[in-house]
Amino acid sequence: MSFAGKTAFVTGAGGGMGLQIACDLMAAGANVAMVDVKPQPDCIPLGAGNFIYLKSDLSDDAAVKAAVAQTVEAFGGIDLLANVAGVLWFDRDKSALEMDMDVWDTVFRINLKSMVHTTRHIAPHMKAAGGGSMVHFSTIQCLRGDDAPQDAYQASKAGVIALSKSLAIQLGRANIRSNVILPGPAQSPMQARWDDDAAAIENLSQVVPLGRVGQVTDMSNACLFLLSDKASFITGTELVVDGGLLARP
Numbered sequence: 001m002s003f004a005g006k007t008a009f010v011t012g013a014g015g016g017m018g019l020q021i022a023c024d025l026m027a028a029g030a031n032v033a034m035v036d037v038k039p040q041p042d043c044i045p046l047g048a049g050n051f052i053y054l055k056s057d058l059s060d061d062a063a064v065k066a067a068v069a070q071t072v073e074a075f076g077g078i079d080l081l082a083n084v085a086g087v088l089w090f091d092r093d094k095s096a097l098e099m100d101m102d103v104w105d106t107v108f109r110i111n112l113k114s115m116v117h118t119t120r121h122i123a124p125h126m127k128a129a130g131g132g133s134m135v136h137f138s139t140i141q142c143l144r145g146d147d148a149p150q151d152a153y154q155a156s157k158a159g160v161i162a163l164s165k166s167l168a169i170q171l172g173r174a175n176i177r178s179n180v181i182l183p184g185p186a187q188s189p190m191q192a193r194w195d196d197d198a199a200a201i202e203n204l205s206q207v208v209p210l211g212r213v214g215q216v217t218d219m220s221n222a223c224l225f226l227l228s229d230k231a232s233f234i235t236g237t238e239l240v241v242d243g244g245l246l247a248r249p
């Protein structure tokens with residue numbers, strides 16, 4: 001897949017999946033705006049395309065508007081959007097019956113409202129370019145329950161699917177596609193709790209039909225496919241990338 005001549009806006013690009021997606025897009029020729037609330041990672045490999053790194057809080061609409069303007073100024077437009085940023089706060093995200101509602105609101109601002117900010121500001125640039133593709137990150141956990149509930153995460157990620165479907169309908173005639181990736185458990189900074197716990201990874205691997213947990217490259221490969229012209233008749237749908245975990249009873 002070549003993305004030469006395209007410009008991508010990748011959120012969560014200071015984290016696991018977003019960084020991989022940004023680097024893979026650059027390797028395939030795209031110019032990339034890498035956006036994250038974290039400082040720029042030390043090692044970003046050079047690709048065929050260029051990048052700018054924008055340290056920005058995506059839950060702030062004005063900050064997203066400014067980041068989009070900086071991207072357009074740097075690269076001349078935006079064709080692709082990967083909405084990857086998200087938070088899963090294992091310590092504070094609990095059952096809806098007991099959790100702090102300020103935490104609930106913050107999780108929704110980061111996981112769902114941020115995607116509204118990016119799509120609102122980027123869609124006009126995709127229209128001007130004659131089309132585009134958006135991929136939004138949810139989770140398989142919003143399709144099933146959890147014995148240890150993280151209800152704000154689960155509900156906000158379910159909202160991502162609904163938002164994407166609606167955008168697909170609204171933007172289809174403008175040749176803009178909108179799809180969702182539903183990752184299963186994957187090794188990344190979000191799952192830093194596994195860093196010193198090989199047993200946890202092994203136990204989880206046992207229940208995944210393909211016998212391992214996901215890697216950020218698995219998610220990036222799926223994301224680049226959906227962003228690419230190879231997926232030109234795919235919109236308003238979800239791609240599960242979980243090694244078969246959801247297929248289990």
Ligand SMILES: NC(=O)c1ccc[n+]([C@@H]2O[C@H](COP(=O)([O-])OP(=O)(O)OC[C@H]3O[C@@H](n4cnc5c(N)ncnc54)[C@H](O)[C@@H]3O)[C@@H](O)[C@H]2O)c1
Nearest residue numbers: 012014015016017037057058085086139185186188189190
């Ligand atoms: N890792 C998994 O097991 C897993 C499973 C299912 C779904 N997901 C989803 O995949 C996506 C990527 O996850 P990951 O594993 O790469 O996580 P990660 O924690 O490594 O990366 C997420 C990035 O989002 C950034 N971010 C958080 N809040 C932000 C804000 N307000 N503004 C800007 N950036 C912000 C973080 O700084 C971080 O760099 C997330 O949406 C996550 O919910 C992950």
